[in-house]
Every structure is written in C-alpha cells, then in structure tokens.
Amino acid sequence: AFVGEGAALSPLHQQAVLVHGVSAQEGAAEGHVWLHEPRVIVTNPIADDPQKELERLNEAVEELRVGVDKMLEVSRNGDKEQLQVLEAYRMFANSKGWMRRMEEDIARGLSAEAAVEKEQSQARARMSQVQDAYLRERLSDLDDLSNRLLRILTGQGANTGAELPENPILIARNIGPGDLLEYGRSLRGIVLEEGSVGSHAAIVARALAIPLVVNAKRVTTEALNGDHIMVDGDQGVVHLRPDETVVGAFRDKIAMQAKAQERYASIRDKPAVTTDGQRINMVMNAGLMADLPSLDGSGAEGVGLFRTELQFLVRNQMPKRSELVALYKRVLDAAHGKPVVFRTLDIGSDKVLPYMKPTDEPNPALGWRAIRVGLDKPGVMRMQLQALLRSAEGRPLSIMFPFVAQFEEYRSARAEVEKTIERERILGHVLPADLKIGAMLETPSLAYAPQKFFDEVAFISIGGNDLKQFFFAADRENERVRRRYDTLNVSFLSFIERIVERCAISGTPLSFCGEDAGRPVEAVCLAAMGIRTLSMRPASIGPVKSLLLRVDLGELRKIISDARHRGDQAVRPAVMEYLRGL
Incomplete structure (x- = not known):
C-alpha cells in the first residue's frame, strides 16, 4: 500500500x-x-496510458454509484438510522474531492487501482488519528467504498x-x-x-x-x-x-x-476433593449443542450455565417456540441426566439481536438488558419459559434469571414462571418433576437484598465477570482498566465471603460462574472463601481440578486471612508463595 x-x-x-x-x-x-x-492485490501499479485509466476509473465509479443507489432503494422503507448511514455512504460515493485526488494520481502515472489504493491508505492514516467516533465511522465508510471500487476494477470478488x-x-x-x-x-x-x-x-x-x-x-x-x-x-x-x-x-x-492435557485426562473421572477433604463440584458453561460432547470428555458434573441467547443472536429473525423446544430437549437428552441450568435470555449491553431495534444508551452494560428486557417485554420471556417447560418432558429443570438487581425483580420473574406453569397445566402439557428457579448475582446490590430473597431463591450463581466490573467500577471492555484490579484483591474476596455467609444462613446453594472460575489460582482462592461449585469452560476443568487435588483449603484460607490482617491490598503474592511450595 x-x-x-x-x-x-x-x-x-x-x-x-x-x-x-x-x-x-x-x-x-x-x-x-x-x-x-x-485483500484485493494490485498487480499493475503503473500505467502508461492515463486517459485509458481515467476511463476505467470513471466506469468503475459509475458502477459503484449505481450499486449504492440500489442499496438505498431497497432500504427506502426500512430503518431510519440505516437509511441515514446509506445516505452518507452515497454522499461519499459522489464526493468530488475523493474523485479529484484519484484523477490527479492517475495523471502522475498511476494505474486506476493504485490511485484508489493510495487514497485508501491515506484515509486509513487519517482514521487512525481521529478520536471522534462519528468521524471515524465516516472514514470507515470511505474505506469500505475503496474496497468495493478495487473489487470492481480488479474483478477480485469476495x-x-x-x-x-x-x-x-x-x-x-x-x-x-x-x-x-x-x-x-x-x-x-x-x-x-x-x-x-x-x-x-x-x-x-x-x-x-x-x-x-x-x-x-x-x-x-x-x-x-x-x-x-x-x-x-x-x-x-x-x-x-x-x-x-x-x-x-x-x-x-x-x-x-498437550502434555498437560494428557495429565488432566488421567484425573477426569476423579472427584475434586482437596487434601483436607473438601468436595468441590465442577460444572461447565455451554451455549451450543456443539458444547455438549465436552460434558463427558472434560469430567464436568453438569452444566452450570447454558446461555440461551446464542440461539437468538445467530438468527435474522426470532426463533419459533417449537424450534426452542427441540433445542432445549436435545440439550437435556445429551446431558444424560446430569443437571443443566438454563439461563434465560441475556440480551442488551454488548449482545444486540439483529432483528431488534438497538437502543441508543450511553452505558449499555448498566442499561436496558437481561431481566430488565424480559420484564418489560414479557411476551419473549413467556415464549422461552414455555419452551423450557415443554422440553423437560417431566424431567427435573433448572431455570436461572440473569442480572437481577433487587428482590422484586426476582419475584416478578418467578411470578411469570408460575403463570406459565398454570397455562401449561390447563393445556395438558407434562410439567417438570422438579423445578428450581434461581438468580445470577451480578450486581453488588443483590448481595444486600433482604434475607427473605435468600430464603426464597432456589439457588444463586455469582456472575463473576459482571460483578467484578461493577464492584471496581472498571469496564471490562476498556483495556486501560480491565486488568487494573485483581480478583484476589482483599476487598473483593471479602465481598465474596459475605455472599457465602448470607447463602449459608438460608442453606441456599451457591456457585461461581465466570472467567475466574476457570483460572486455577483464582479458583482455589474462591473455594477457600467457601464457594463449593465452580462453573467454567470445559477446557479449564482439568487445570483447576489438578490444583484443587493438591491444596489444603484450611491452610489457604489462613494465608488469605493473614494477608488481610497485614493490610495487604491483594493476597496473590502470599497465595503464590504457598502454591509454589506444594
């Protein structure tokens, strides 16, 4: 270039x-x-007939403009925002300055392709310097137009x-x-x-x-x-x-x-029992049917989180209830009796459905998402609940609501389940033999909910990824801050310990789900704080179990407690010293 x-x-x-x-x-x-x-490869950078190259450029630009006009015509009755984007796109395609710069380069001896590529390179250089998101988006449009023009000139299609x-x-x-x-x-x-x-x-x-x-x-x-x-x-x-x-x-x-994976395969069927006799339940995260073969291969004791939103995200239209029934049934069949926790639709924030109009929010992670969408748009929630209840075909079923921030949200969602159960009973459908309704604790506020919440909820899963970003007020999409705060920070571990204590009072089953559950050092520390179920990607089960089998959680908890009393900001240095001695 x-x-x-x-x-x-x-x-x-x-x-x-x-x-x-x-x-x-x-x-x-x-x-x-x-x-x-x-990439379009330009093989003829120099041309000896500028007039011919100008004609080629003009013909290609005309074809490009016709194509953009057709896109506009097709979208004329569509989404207003999309229409505005295409109008701006057409404006660039008809830009006299853009055209003049390329014509000047051809006059200096470049081929039509080389002139377009040079203009594209300079636009990219400008794009890298621009801070304003709107201008960067417009320069990105120009980059895409250049790509289209290069494909027309060279005949190199996608x-x-x-x-x-x-x-x-x-x-x-x-x-x-x-x-x-x-x-x-x-x-x-x-x-x-x-x-x-x-x-x-x-x-x-x-x-x-x-x-x-x-x-x-x-x-x-x-x-x-x-x-x-x-x-x-x-x-x-x-x-x-x-x-x-x-x-x-x-x-x-x-x-x-690969050698480590062989070692992990040898302990696949062993229970994760620490040297001081503490049994840790190891379950896996999933979201596709393709994940389910890992249930046996990884040694997972069940699915602690099945993300149901992936089936909505990969389609261009809302899936039918019958399709969801068939999918959830296949998941339960593939689990062969092992427990599966289905998380209801977690959309919003960074997960926007292609067929739902995106909401313009200044901070989507703290906006209209997950259970908030479900309670405001109950039709989708009811359809999914019906599909889940029917898929069980009389087997036990566990349903979990995401991003619950207060007791009333959980109660409202549970009421929707109860209404759906009553409708299914009237319709004569077989109901699950045992139905557990749980909640994900991803907001610090829920940790301070009334004790009655902990008494009523069937189980709680700590959503570690969101909880950590909200606890430290550090956006996990922001590279400047996402690694700034340690999971093994004393304040965060103390907060986890408080959640464990509240669940213990009511006997509420508690698990930890998220990236940190699959990191061996973080996982053993979470277990030392009292977490007895860890949910992670299948490939992490071997490494985490390998370390759990070698640690004494009582000793590790004392090391964490001593670091807290010393006033350490994080317990990682003390924990790493202990683990190196194993």
Missing part, C-alpha cells in the same frame, strides 16, 4: 510480522491464514474460489456470530482487527473453545491467504510468517499444553 506522496509500493508480504492484540479466548494455535474477506487451507486461522476486520458458526470447529484460531472481549464473535469463540485475539491492528492488510500464522490467545499476540526461532518456541508451548 502507498504511505504518502511519491512513496513506492510496499514490498511483497514476505517478512515476519508481530501483531499485538487483546486476548478474548485463551489457547494457542498454529495454521494458515484464511481471510474472511480477502468469493475467490480459494479452498480453505489446512489448519485454517480466520483473519477478518470483524465477523458476526452467524458467519462464525458456519465455519464451526473447522477453524484452529481467529484474529480480528476490531471486536471486543464481550462481542458476539467472542461469545461464539468461547463456546467453540477456539483461541481468539481481537483488536489486532492492521492484521487484515498484513496477512495474505495461506500465510503461516501462530496465534497466542493467552497473551493476545499473533505471529505472522514467523521465523524459525519463534516457530520452535511456540511449538514447545503447544507441546507442553
């Missing part, structure tokens, strides 16, 4: 490149690049006819959950130039246990189909066309992980 006035084309993409991004799903993968939207390479690692600017699910487990890894740790793609990647790095800047312009690539999902690092030294070190890491 061109980088400025008079610059030559960059060398062919042959040199090793190190790209730093953000870890969105752990794991390591080696393979070959598969571009979701392949479907190039190339075959998926061996061990494909997907590279894209961004990708939706539907597209990602179409690739499924054929992918070894995913690298996105944009995205976030809470994006739809991240949710699906976690469900499929595929290493994912997001915010990997310029990776789509550096990578070419078939390039050798290594993805370190643990560190958020991507090695493109790595040299032999990096390849050797990376393969050693993968071999060590």
Whole structure:
C-alpha cells in the first residue's frame, strides 16, 4: 500500500510480522491464514496510458454509484438510522474531492487501482488519528467504498474460489456470530482487527473453545491467504510468517499444553476433593449443542450455565417456540441426566439481536438488558419459559434469571414462571418433576437484598465477570482498566465471603460462574472463601481440578486471612508463595 506522496509500493508480504492484540479466548494455535474477506492485490501499479485509466476509473465509479443507489432503494422503507448511514455512504460515493485526488494520481502515472489504493491508505492514516467516533465511522465508510471500487476494477470478488487451507486461522476486520458458526470447529484460531472481549464473535469463540485475539491492528492488510500464522490467545499476540526461532518456541508451548492435557485426562473421572477433604463440584458453561460432547470428555458434573441467547443472536429473525423446544430437549437428552441450568435470555449491553431495534444508551452494560428486557417485554420471556417447560418432558429443570438487581425483580420473574406453569397445566402439557428457579448475582446490590430473597431463591450463581466490573467500577471492555484490579484483591474476596455467609444462613446453594472460575489460582482462592461449585469452560476443568487435588483449603484460607490482617491490598503474592511450595 502507498504511505504518502511519491512513496513506492510496499514490498511483497514476505517478512515476519508481530501483531499485538487483546486476548478474548485463551489457547494457542498454529495454521494458515484464511481471510474472511480477502485483500484485493494490485498487480499493475503503473500505467502508461492515463486517459485509458481515467476511463476505467470513471466506469468503475459509475458502477459503484449505481450499486449504492440500489442499496438505498431497497432500504427506502426500512430503518431510519440505516437509511441515514446509506445516505452518507452515497454522499461519499459522489464526493468530488475523493474523485479529484484519484484523477490527479492517475495523471502522475498511476494505474486506476493504485490511485484508489493510495487514497485508501491515506484515509486509513487519517482514521487512525481521529478520536471522534462519528468521524471515524465516516472514514470507515470511505474505506469500505475503496474496497468495493478495487473489487470492481480488479474483478477480485469476495468469493475467490480459494479452498480453505489446512489448519485454517480466520483473519477478518470483524465477523458476526452467524458467519462464525458456519465455519464451526473447522477453524484452529481467529484474529480480528476490531471486536471486543464481550462481542458476539467472542461469545461464539468461547463456546467453540477456539483461541481468539481481537483488536489486532492492521492484521487484515498484513496477512495474505495461506500465510503461516501462530496465534497466542493467552497473551493476545499473533505471529505472522514467523521465523524459525519463534516457530520452535511456540511449538514447545503447544507441546507442553498437550502434555498437560494428557495429565488432566488421567484425573477426569476423579472427584475434586482437596487434601483436607473438601468436595468441590465442577460444572461447565455451554451455549451450543456443539458444547455438549465436552460434558463427558472434560469430567464436568453438569452444566452450570447454558446461555440461551446464542440461539437468538445467530438468527435474522426470532426463533419459533417449537424450534426452542427441540433445542432445549436435545440439550437435556445429551446431558444424560446430569443437571443443566438454563439461563434465560441475556440480551442488551454488548449482545444486540439483529432483528431488534438497538437502543441508543450511553452505558449499555448498566442499561436496558437481561431481566430488565424480559420484564418489560414479557411476551419473549413467556415464549422461552414455555419452551423450557415443554422440553423437560417431566424431567427435573433448572431455570436461572440473569442480572437481577433487587428482590422484586426476582419475584416478578418467578411470578411469570408460575403463570406459565398454570397455562401449561390447563393445556395438558407434562410439567417438570422438579423445578428450581434461581438468580445470577451480578450486581453488588443483590448481595444486600433482604434475607427473605435468600430464603426464597432456589439457588444463586455469582456472575463473576459482571460483578467484578461493577464492584471496581472498571469496564471490562476498556483495556486501560480491565486488568487494573485483581480478583484476589482483599476487598473483593471479602465481598465474596459475605455472599457465602448470607447463602449459608438460608442453606441456599451457591456457585461461581465466570472467567475466574476457570483460572486455577483464582479458583482455589474462591473455594477457600467457601464457594463449593465452580462453573467454567470445559477446557479449564482439568487445570483447576489438578490444583484443587493438591491444596489444603484450611491452610489457604489462613494465608488469605493473614494477608488481610497485614493490610495487604491483594493476597496473590502470599497465595503464590504457598502454591509454589506444594
């Protein structure tokens, strides 16, 4: 690509490149690049007939404008915001300044393609300097127009006819959950130039246990189909066309992980009992049918969280009740009698349904989401509750409501369940043999709910990811602060201990669900504070169980208590010293 006035084309993409991004799903993968939207390669940067190139450019721009006009015509009666975006898009396509700059470059001897690519490079350079979100979005439109124009000029469409390479690692600017699910487990890894740790793609990647790095800047312009690539999902690092030294070190890491997995397989069927005789229940998180085979393979004792929103996110329209009944039934069948906790629809915040009009909120994580949407739009909640009740076919059923902030929300949601049960009884449908209705504790306020809440709720699951961000007022999507506060901070562990005590008074079953449940050091500390059920991704069960089998929770609790009394901010240093001595 061109980088400025008079610059030559960059060398062919042959040199090793190190790209730093953000870890969105752990794991390591080696393979070959598969571009979701392949880069257009300009093979003729110089032209000796400027008049002919001007004609080619004008014809291509006219075709582009016709295409944009057609998009506008199709969307004329659609969403107003979408229409405004397309109007701005057409404005750029008809920009005289944009056209003039490309014509001037052709007059200097560049081909039509090279002139478009140079304009695109300069627009990208401007985009990287702009702080204003609106202007950045408009420059992004210009970037997309340039891509479309390059495809018209070169004839290189999105479907190039190339075959998926061996061990494909997907590279894209961004990708939706539907597209990602179409690739499924054929992918070894995913690298996105944009995205976030809470994006739809991240949710699906976690469900499929595929290493994912997001915010990997310029990776789509550096990578070419078939390039050798290594993805370190643990560190958020991507090695493109790595040299032999990096390849050797990376393969050693993968071999060590494989050896550890063999060790974990040997303890798969062992209960997680600590050296002082404390039994920890190990369950897994899931969200797709593809997750369920991991139930036996990982040694999980059940599903502590089945995310029902993925089936809504990957569709272009609301799923039918009959489709949900069939899905939930297959999940229960695949569990072979092991308990499954279904979390009702958790949408809003970073999880926006394609067929629901997005709400413009200044802080979506604290906005209209999860149970708030369900109670305000009870039709969707009732449809999902009916599907869950019917899918049980007389078997035990556990339903959990997300993002409950106060006792009254739980009561209102439970009342909806009771009304739905009564309707199902009147219709003659078989009801679950045992129905448990629980709540996710993700807001600090719920920890201080009246004791009657703890008496009435069937079970509580601490949603660690949200609870931690709200406890520290640190947005987990913000790279500047999301790693600033430690789970092993004394104040957070003391808060967890308080929740454990309140549940113990009423005998309410309590679990911890979230990324920290799957991190061995954090997991054993949560167990030391009194958590007896941990829910995590299947791949984490082995490492967590391995450490639990070697620790004395009584000793660990004393170490944590001593660190608190000393006034330590976090107990991690003291805990790590103890664990190194095992």
